[in-house]
Amino acid sequence: MFAQEQDSLAIAKNEVSKDDLGNVTDKFQTYFFEALKQKAIENYEKAISALEKCQNLRPDEPVVWFELGKNYKALEDYTQAANYLTRTLKAKPSDQQVLVELFDVYFQTQNYTEAIQIAKKLSSFDVNYYEDLANLYLLTKDYKNALEALDVIDKKQGPSEYRENLRRKIYVESDDEKGQIAYLENKIETDPDNKQNYLNLIYFYSQTGNVKQAYQVAQKLQQIHPEAAEAHLALYKIYTEEDKLEEAVNSMEIVLNSETISADIKQKVVKDFMVFVQKNPQFEGQLVNVLGEELNYGEQSNKQLAEYYIGKDNTKAIQYFEKALQENSSDFESIKKLLLLQIQEQKYKDALALSERTLAVYPTQPIIYLLQGVSFNNTEQYKKAEESLLTGLDFLIENPQMEADFYQQLIIALKALQKTEALKKYQQKAESLKK
Template sequence: MKQKFYILIFFFGMIFIPQLNYAQVDFNKTPDDDLGDVEDRTQELFFEALKQKGIENYDRAVTALLQCIEIDKNESVFYYELGKNYNKLKNFGAAEEALKKAVKFEPDNEWYLDELYSVYNQQNDLTKAIKTVKQLVQYHPDYKEDLAMLYFKSKKYNDALKILDELDKEQGITPSRDSMRNQIYAATGRKKDQIQNLETRVDNDPDEESNYLALIYRYSENNDKQKAFETAKKLLEIKPNSQLVHLALYKFYLEENNTNQAIASMKVVLQSPQINPDAKMMVLSDFVKFVGENPEYEQDLVEATSFALDDTNNKSYIELAQYFLTKGDKTKALEYYNEALKIDSDNYSVLKNILLLEIDLEHYTEAVSKSEKALLKYPSQPLLYLVNGVALNKLDKFKQAIDALETGLDFVIDDTKMEGDFYRQLSMSYSALNNTTKAKTFSDKAKQLESSN
């Protein structure tokens, strides 16, 4: 629905300019009898209504307007304003009644019809809304899109598509109308019509990139990969500098085992400013998987990923870290996890991986420092206490290790493996302090848990 901006002068005109036939009462006329008192009273009440509506006292505005109508039952603007206030109060029945009276006085008044449309739209009364919008279309073609949406909601799909076709021809294609069109095709299962519509667009406007991209997507969705690939290559031929087309091309090249072309396309995607980070991440994931199966292209992955690294998005760093982790390169994995944590310091999963890698790489001082900082933020995470205790044991700080481990043990719930790790570390701490009794106690507890599993 189109929002209409009404200005106060509109109302001034209706009241003070009788020759426009908006008002039957001349408020500028000098009173020469009792009628003047009536006119003054009507003017006072009407402006009171406008004032109260302006400060959102809609009930008081309604009261003032009803008094106006008692004085003059033939003034359309009173009913119009009354309907607007009832609409604000969600009293749709009264709003409809008042606005229909206003429209009866002035059947061609666009403002009256628009407000009546608002009432029907809020009630989802599609039949009455369609009837009203059909009248509004006569004044503003913009209402055509509202009409198409109403037909769509009413499941009158052919009528909706007819309106959309007219609008596309008159005004060009827009994302909002395309979205509605695609919803109609999805609701009716008319995939052939959808593809035919896109093919026609490509034929009619062969230089428009978006038409090719939409057609590639729909061919792919319809499992017609050959046509999708042909369309992508045609687009690249017409638009050799196109970057978006490589979102499709790299997959086709991979399926054809055209490795060099696939890598080239992936590099275009990853360094393109036109392609959003989520799409880049999908390509990066495919690239990582490909290189995992074809390690000879690892350098291409590293080079391409340098384009995708984003100081505001940690996903690409995580993707790289996981790749190097699977390759056994823990140092590289730790490097990228640290970069990811700089972007999102609240990512506990990344933090956990960093701490475990610090232990694996024997960076015990860093593990102590990072786990202590982490415990300030996550004081009930037992893994952090365990990492802290392991690192302190490795640094021969056994008493501090015992404090950390015994505190963390209280937070272990339904995790016998972790509980066993705590006992083994405590046994090591007490053994190093020559407390053989406690060392044996915790060692036995660890063995008992292990045997029970």
């Protein structure tokens, strides 16, 4: 406590050296130091009490008003904080510290109109306040001024991803498609070598359903940057919609073979490729080749490959699900699908081993108990099947289809165990559920 008190006193002396108190009495200085010290250790009420004593001695002292404003703000008494800070600002209209504190008060109280006025003044000290102005104008639906504020900071600092997203949000909220197109086209004209500018316009046209325009921009990007695989992100979707199937497959393969396109984008393209092949099975060979390559792009690719082979080649599907679980052993969806495949392919011992491991991690999942019960029944371990199924039923909530499956498996187990009374009970439950 003594060390904390000494540190606080040092902070107080440091602060007071920055504030010209002028010719003050020893009593005023003592109270003022006490206020700064108490504020430093977050005793804001005591700080205010000391400052009020200062105010009694010198009622028109701006430095006292400023400190009162900061302490009331710390206590979240924003009305009093605004009162003292605005009084300080009248006495010191260009003081940056006062403006910063008052801006925070207005923002915290959602007084956006006043916050805008303060942010305008602060922007002369720090250009980053134009970003705050853009957000404030957006909140007050003053879209024109919001865009102008972004233009100012972009001109001084260059564009940023955050501001580009903010600009896009402004255009969406203001329903100004023409304005956004004009802005994006101007970006291409002023910086034609920047591939991202083309992609932004392609993305916009794609989102608004203007496929033809997106296609034209993608072609323009290809002409200027023939090596740009990014153009094919738009082209393959356009080719698909226009039933240009060979071109669509070619574009997808270019994207997936590119070294400049990120793995997460490639994953999305693979999903589109899988949907494409479901509608156009003649391209299945190309998809299998692509998926083989896709294994280099992350752990989810094994899962994608497994899901693709479900129903086509369950043995391969099982193999790839097992690989996927080696990479992410807690992926519940993969576990569930693998258990279903193991049962379908009559690999009951494997299913029992997997269900046992899974229940150690997910002890309240009824589907795992059901699949375990099925596996026990098919290996003639009827007593264990009964125990597993009854446990799973305890966790089941409002799922009539799964409930019926539980009863079906319980009936099999109870028949084998010759538990006549229990068998009748669950047969009646099954019949009641059907009705």
